[in-house]
Amino acid sequence: MTALPSGLQADVAALRAPGFVSNVRTLAGRELRDAVKSRWFVLYTIAFAVLGLAVSFVSAAGTGGLGLAGYGRTTAGLVNLVLLVVPLMALTAGAASIASDRERGMLAFLLAQPVSRTEVLLGKYLGLASALLACIALGLGLCALILAWQGATANPAGIVWLAGLSVLLALAMLSVGMLVSVLARRASVAVGTAIFVWLTLVFVTDLALMAGVVALRLRITELLALSLLNPLQVFKMWSLLAVDASLDVLGPAGLYATEEFGTWLHPLLGACIVPWIVLPLAVAALVLSRRSPL
Amino acid sequence: MITISSLSMRFGRCFAVRDVSAQIDAGDSLALWGVNGAGKTTLIRCVLGLLRFRGGVSVCGHDVLRDGKAARRLLGYVPQELGFYDEMGVGEAIGFFARLNGLRGTEPAASLRLVGLDGQHTKRVRELSGGMKQRLALALALLGDPPILILDEVTASLDAVGREEFIGMLKGLSCSGRTLLFASHRLEEVAALARRVAVMERGRVIETVDTQAFVAARATEMRGGAVLHLTVPASSREAAVRSLRELGFAARLNGLGLLVPVPPERKAVPFRVLADARIPVEDFDLVDAAEAASLAAQAKENVP
Numbered sequence: 379m380t381a382l383p384s385g386l387q388a389d390v391a392a393l394r395a396p397g398f399v400s401n402v403r404t405l406a407g408r409e410l411r412d413a414v415k416s417r418w419f420v421l422y423t424i425a426f427a428v429l430g431l432a433v434s435f436v437s438a439a440g441t442g443g444l445g446l447a448g449y450g451r452t453t454a455g456l457v458n459l460v461l462l463v464v465p466l467m468a469l470t471a472g473a474a475s476i477a478s479d480r481e482r483g484m485l486a487f488l489l490a491q492p493v494s495r496t497e498v499l500l501g502k503y504l505g506l507a508s509a510l511l512a513c514i515a516l517g518l519g520l521c522a523l524i525l526a527w528q529g530a531t532a533n534p535a536g537i538v539w540l541a542g543l544s545v546l547l548a549l550a551m552l553s554v555g556m557l558v559s560v561l562a563r564r565a566s567v568a569v570g571t572a573i574f575v576w577l578t579l580v581f582v583t584d585l586a587l588m589a590g591v592v593a594l595r596l597r598i599t600e601l602l603a604l605s606l607l608n609p610l611q612v613f614k615m616w617s618l619l620a621v622d623a624s625l626d627v628l629g630p631a632g633l634y635a636t637e638e639f640g641t642w643l644h645p646l647l648g649a650c651i652v653p654w655i656v657l658p659l660a661v662a663a664l665v666l667s668r669r670s671p672l
Numbered sequence: 673m674i675t676i677s678s679l680s681m682r683f684g685r686c687f688a689v690r691d692v693s694a695q696i697d698a699g700d701s702l703a704l705w706g707v708n709g710a711g712k713t714t715l716i717r718c719v720l721g722l723l724r725f726r727g728g729v730s731v732c733g734h735d736v737l738r739d740g741k742a743a744r745r746l747l748g749y750v751p752q753e754l755g756f757y758d759e760m761g762v763g764e765a766i767g768f769f770a771r772l773n774g775l776r777g778t779e780p781a782a783s784l785r786l787v788g789l790d791g792q793h794t795k796r797v798r799e800l801s802g803g804m805k806q807r808l809a810l811a812l813a814l815l816g817d818p819p820i821l822i823l824d825e826v827t828a829s830l831d832a833v834g835r836e837e838f839i840g841m842l843k844g845l846s847c848s849g850r851t852l853l854f855a856s857h858r859l860e861e862v863a864a865l866a867r868r869v870a871v872m873e874r875g876r877v878i879e880t881v882d883t884q885a886f887v888a889a890r891a892t893e894m895r896g897g898a899v900l901h902l903t904v905p906a907s908s909r910e911a912a913v914r915s916l917r918e919l920g921f922a923a924r925l926n927g928l929g930l931l932v933p934v935p936p937e938r939k940a941v942p943f944r945v946l947a948d949a950r951i952p953v954e955d956f957d958l959v960d961a962a963e964a965a966s967l968a969a970q971a972k973e974n975v976p
Binding site for chain 2: 396400401404405408412415482483484486487489490491492493494668670671672
């Protein structure tokens with residue numbers, strides 16, 4: 379055996395891997411900078427802001443006036459926009475993250491550094507979450523500013539609620555996207571799967587519920603329970619509840635939920651969406667820790 | 673420094689590495705030699721903790737699977753080709769990886785200077801040539817001054833001049849006391865850098881010999897002939913091997929190119945065969961018996 383030079387031996391003792399928080403912060407910062415510089419982020423943000431303003435005008439047209447409606451009505455109009463755009467944005471961003479790094483060999487190189495797989499996953503998640511937060515804040519913030527400038531005063535808290543709930547929805551969909559990304563071997567497959575998940579959550583489950591009501595004569599409790607399994611439905615209910623303080627617009631299931639749960643509806647809806655944030659991310663961490671990054 | 677005990681790793685039912693044990697001491701330099709699919713890269717990935725395996729690998733007492741972060745802090749890794757964020761600037765890249773290694777201040781710049789990339793801070797990674805990308809990979813591997821370097825066929829994508837420069841840099845690092853574990857299929861690289869050679873075949877280490885004896889044995893095997901390294905487009909590699917085998921050459925894939933043993937009077941024939949098959953030769957080099965013998969003499973210097 380050849381001994382190391384004395385200087386180098388001292389270094390071995392001094393070499394310590396950086397801590398969990400430090401690594402997660404570094405990785406999140408890198409991911410945020412990449413996302414902000416990327417074309418998808420800019421395009422989604424512009425599209426979200428432009429569509430938000432368009433929805434504001436359409437909401438106003440419904441009241442018979444010209445110009446911008448108050449916060450409450452506009453917020454209700456924005457719910458549908460958020461339901462379509464935010465999940466698509468979060469799912470595709472999450473799906474592309476790990477899978478594209480794996481495809482170009484970057485994931486293996488990153489994991490050959492003194493970092494753990496959980497740090498890489500969490501860093502990427504937090505970086506993308508920050509980018510999505512910025513996108514939502516910019517889009518909805520622009521709408522709120524313009525409404526304020528137009529002198530709208532009714533229920534300004536509605537848009538704040540909507541922004542908060544949009545972030546929760548984004549976190550949940552990002553979590554699902556990351557799971558897809560960890561499972562898929564190729565970035566194109568991951569993004570394709572993410573779009574399929576989006577279509578399923580946005581359209582297919584709604585249609586399936588309607589078909590279920592007609593064909594299986596589902597009871598109102600069953601209908602509500604099935605609706606609560608879909609994070610997009612949870613978001614819709616919670617947003618409308620925050621804006622209108624009732625779910626009448628959702629029909630019998632909404633009325634039943636308001637009457638049955640009353641003030642407990644907020645915590646119930648929260649309890650339905652939080653697992654969508656935590657569980658897919660936890661499963662993604664587990665899969666990544668066991669699977670080859672190559 | 674690195675202890676590998678009874679390491680086995682398989683993809684499905686097929687063993688990629690089978691029952692490999694090795695001890696690499698401080699300042700040692702071990703080359704992994706073998707054809708494509710022999711298990712060199714898989715073994716390296718196991719040592720880095722990138723793949724799950726049976727058996728054990730520890731780096732200075734840190735188990736690479738249970739205590740991977742601490743183990744990898746002691747390892748600098750240079751892959752065959754750096755699959756990198758192309759839009760990232762060189763300075764940005766080195767800064768990012770320096771932070772992951774817990775470094776601040778002037779160390780990233782010093783690392784770039786060490787590999788001759790100072791002044792390239794503002795360049796984007798995609799603007800770098802293959803050789804410069806490998807230098808960047810080496811600069812990243814040297815961040816934090818790790819005592820062990822792990823290199824996976826690092827010169828495979830370089831031309832002859834780039835290869836010579838890169839080997840020179842690695843030789844300097846080896847002489848400064850760093851421990852090297854590297855996979856290679858180039859005799860001149862092994863002769864320049866290794867103290868010992870582990871010959872791998874179908875996932876097993878069939879023998880571990882000192883470098884001088886290894887290179888001398890290769891020279892004898894050539895019987896006055898030579899070994900031709902050919903670089904052809906990736907899409908034509910299989911076709912090139914088939915064409916050469918039809919004419920009786922024992923050609924085989926190796927790294928990013930082909931390895932063709934040629935008798936003394938037929939050194940130029942493979943070029944004609946590939947030209948007839950419309951397969952362009954992008955680069956080549958030739959190690960003949962005389963050169964192998966001189967490499968064997970050179971390898972003697974690797975052992976202090």
